[in-house]
Amino acid sequence: MQNIDLNHEILKLIKEQPEISERNIALALSISEDTVKTRIANLQDIREKILIVGNRKKAYENLKKTLEAENYNVVNILNSFSALETVSEERPDLILLDTAFLDTDGFEICRQLRANPKYRWVPVMMLGEKNEAEDSIKAYKSGADDYITAPLNPLELRARVGMILRRSRV
Structure with a gap:
């Protein structure tokens, strides 16, 4: 074998x-x-790893459970200051990034990820609260691979996550 x-x-x-x-x-x-x-x-955990970066703890606990039920290894951080450091340590296969933080916005974190050669390969899905065209455009302009708004439909989220991860494996 x-x-x-x-x-x-x-x-x-x-x-x-x-x-x-x-x-x-x-x-x-x-x-x-x-x-x-x-x-x-x-043995190491061979599941695909998803890093959730956001400060809405309650909402992201449910998101984490949804993704873990699909057998993903999910890590959640609540502090945008440590986002780049955590990406380096955790080496996720996908980042789910909240658009709004108290200390900085997710769009800026996404721009920083895309500007850094160490992180630019990591797919990013931005999570927003507003279903407005300007926010999704801002997300894509900052380098996001996808943008989804709350309330998150678990079936749609799983489909989008799966699609991004399949695309990143190619």
């Missing part, structure tokens, strides 16, 4: 049976228990 396939099989067994022992994983996959231990120690 190839390395990646073996890792997926181990994760699949753990997901199906959270209490399964390393010994039982080894038996199920016909590999040594030492191999299982080594693989589990070296």
Whole structure:
């Protein structure tokens, strides 16, 4: 079995049976228990990571739950001062960026991301409260890949997130 396939099989067994022992994983996959231990120690979260940057904590808790239900690894930060630093540390596959902060606006953070060669590859979906053409135009001009307004429809959000992530894999 190839390395990646073996890792997926181990994760699949753990997901199906959270209490399964390393010994039982080894038996199920016909590999040594030492191999299982080594693989589990070296496994990293292979889910696609989404970073939510916004200060509306309650709203983003629901957003996080919606995306985690789709098996995304979701990280939420509430402070725009640490946004660029967090992007560097977390290396997300997608950033969901609120347009409004108390200390700076999301449009400026998006411009900073696009201006920095380390971050310009990361897709950005801006989250706004206003359903006005000028805000969506401002989002796209700042470098956003998409713009969506509250209240967020979970089905539409999942479709848009999936589309952006598929496009970024190409």
